[in-house]
Amino acid sequence: MTMIDLGVLFAQALSGLTNASFLFLMASGLSLIFGVMRVLNFAHGSLYMVGAYVAYQCVVWLGPGETSFWVAVAASATVVAVLGGAIERFLFRLLYTREELYQLLFTYALVLFFTDFVKVIWGVKQHSVSRPPSLAGHSVVFGTTLPDYNLFIILLGPAIALVLWLVLQRTRAGRLIRAAALDREMLETLGVNVNLLYLGTFVVGSFLAGLAGALITPVAAIVPGMDAEIIIALFIIVVIGGLGSFWGTFLGSVIYGLVFSFGILLMPRFSLFAVGALMVAVLILRPTGLLGGRALK
């Protein structure tokens, strides 16, 4: 009996980790944008949603199959990155001298826009995309059967985390990002092109969101409303981990993924409440999050 219980727990944990990976992809973009630009991008869930829809559209055009899936993923991440860049460059940039309230509400305006926009183009029916053939099978991990695709995602999350971290630590761009998180005005006076930095940050953040959206298409429903359900999760994660903290976001994603997953298993009625309560608790006890501080570490 214990073996079965352990198996169930393990499967649930893996499911939670899969979610955590997806969430991390998105949350890292959100955290990055906040860390550098001090803006909480409500529209991050919308970018994710657009990524999912664009990936779907690409698969529709290219037909099912291995290459078309990966092309679709690359294409949609790129499209969303460009979209994010355009939004930053032509709209958002006009608001930097204004109060935070207006910047926040502008990102919400984007949410409102995109939530209907996808309906206009793709209707309200649910869509889906099949897994790429190479990852369509199952594997056995520690006695539990796991879809290959999920395994791929579980491994992808930390891999991307590592890449991002290396970029932050080792490249000039990364150093600028970390510096911007600490002191924007200083950067300006040092002659750094802050506009370009902001644009780049937004583009990278959007790319990650679009990538997450594209990658989630085989395992989640592509449906209007996917933006709303994800943004709350993202907020909870960045709060728990600490707004602007890189490893905090990673930790927050894992915690959220696992808590939600086990919450659903153990106390299905309260899983929603549980993660919300976690967010409240963190904000009350340690507002800067578990790994706190303003800088992207």
Add this chain to the structure above:
Amino acid sequence: MNTTERIPALAGVGNLLEVRVLSRSFNGFQAVRDVSFDVPSGSITAMIGPNGAGKTTMFNLLTGLLRPDAGTVMFKGRDVTALPPHRRCRLGMGRSFQRTNIFPSLTVGQNVQAAFVAHRGRGWEFWRPSAGMYGTETDELLESVGLRDRANEKAQYLSHGDQKQLELGIALALDPEIMLLDEPTAGMSIAETQKAIALIGRLARERHLTLLFTEHDMDVVFSIADRIVVLHHGSVLAIGKPAEVKQDPEVRRVYLGTGHS
């Protein structure tokens, strides 16, 4: 309240402010070291020193923004070392700010009126209209800082010099016995500086205020201060009347001799 009727608490008697062996360090850097001095009631004291001498830290310790690592600050005979700024304010310690610190979207008159409301503890009255409250006092105060004719202008549209005057007005509305001024003429032109100093000096006399200010501008210091405290590397280098301090060889060597003015 009629300022001419006011009787200062310790007119010419004793020290309003007493600082004893005050020390404060930051991450191992000793910003203020065993500083002691008195500020007699009714005097105008200037705290000077080169950059990095610890003036700002001293100022923040006196106003309560920082806690010292050691030492005491006595105000009116009472130990205020652990009191937060607003409590010191209630006791009669007023301060101005280096960066103008006013309420931008309110009018000049409302800025001062709010200070009266706050100081007189009426900030919880939520039903009676506030229009006209402390009208006479506000008028008088604005008159004495020279802003009476700008009473209905929004504070954010005032010039920098006028904003500083408004700032002074807000601080004075709190009926302080001592005013701590942090570089009151910073960023001002020569004309503005002279105007500001004349104003401060006149107010000090009219209201029997004790003044303690930090300053870089030596002309300002020597024009109105009757006592000078010289800081250097966080310690007191010299204290005394301007003439004495000017002659002090240590001071000359370290401060005045380096061409600082």
Add this chain to the structure above:
Amino acid sequence: MSWKIPWGAALFAIAFAVPFFGSPLYTYLATDVAIWALFAISLNLLVGYTGLVSFGHAAYFGIGAYTCGLLMKNGGVAFPWAFLAAGVVAALFAAVYGYFCVKLTKVYFAMLTLAFSWISWAVCFRWNEVTGGDQGLFGVPSPNLEWMKVLPLIGSRPPSEYFHFLTIVLVALGIWAARRIVESPFGLILTIVRDNPERAQSIGIDVRRHRLAVFIVAGALAGFAGALFGILNRGVYPDFMNWTKGAEVLIMALLGGIGTFYGPVMGAFLILWLNQEITAITEYWSLVLGIILAALILALPAGVLGSLIDIGRAVRQRRTGASAPPISRDSAR
């Protein structure tokens, strides 16, 4: 305003008189606008006057609605008591939530208000036994308004209009109370807390306590609005406290102008009116609202009423050539 038009009284009269001139649909809409106007005004006490941007104000709206609805439907409590209870319970929650929220600032404050509204929603959504869960609390009874038959002028109107008259009076009372508060010394202190909290602290104001106080008042007023809405709607549902509702009321305040007192009233009217018009043509109301909001932020940050007042002032200045008349506590920009 130098012309001293009693805008408040005029608005009240117009709103009150709608059933005399309009169809039952218009009466319903007017009641709806009035309720949202109170809700938006309560939020603006926080946003416009105290500088506290709350995204979770809908929590108190919903809590008030559930309190009143539950008491009336399940407890058989009469409307006056249920209504009062709505405000009290909402105020209590505002006190608890607000206690923690006011310890934070800016984005963290916003996030905690959002988080509290989220868990309130989650509880109502899942607590099937008490709140009806995701089905909500339908069948909230109408209040017994028989006593209104004896009133002059309105007693002879069809009883279906009674609730409108009652709502307008209650909303007017709420807005009047908000007005008194805003014009009081307490209100003045709120504006200095908004403009410069550190300076306010240094002149002796307990900033946190003041913020908490206005948070509670705003919560109570929102609770009253929610109670009325639950009755108008004949049902109370979890999405009353959804964060999107919270954003909607914030947009109303912004559209009208957070720097003016009556701005949120105009915003409520405009949003609800636009909603009526737009949803008749297309189902993509969110898209339109998003564009409106974006345009508002980019081009008209003072809001509609705020901009009108600014224009009026500029025109007057040019005509008289004199300096501007005394600026009231509004113009929060």
